Amino acid sequence: MNWYVLYTKPKWEKKVAEQLLQKGIECYCPLVTQIKQWSDRKKKVEVPLFNSYVFVRLNETDRNLVFQSSGVVRYLFWLAKPAVVRDEEITTIKNWLEMPDQYEVSVSTLQVGDKVVLESGPFQSHEAVVKEVNRNNNYVLVLESLGCVLKMKLKQT
Structure with a gap:
């Protein structure tokens, strides 16, 4: 069975x-906690890590079963085929979301466009392309197999 990416309504x-x-149907919708502010209050809410994406694990022959659920728009395609996400990538996302709030990462010598293999943390041994680095501890990690960009802010101790 493969993991596929569903595109949902916003x-x-x-x-x-x-x-x-x-x-x-086995599925995974990675959630992160954010603080939302309204005019009269602040509240912690869980929001999807990837907007409009839900991962489903099923056989190729059962792919049409997901369309019985309202809100499903289509499958995400990559190179004219349904995008398949490897088990280790789903595990990496789950591990990353369960990690402590603090990381020690040094990227001071990296330039935009460099290809790197991460040496530690939840994406250890994964190859990434540096798309953006700034002095506010914001980093951009490219997950090529998903065809998306994950922005991450590292918290200071």
């Missing part, structure tokens, strides 16, 4: 994941 990621689980 803001439907959690609803789609819940519907798929109720139908017995």
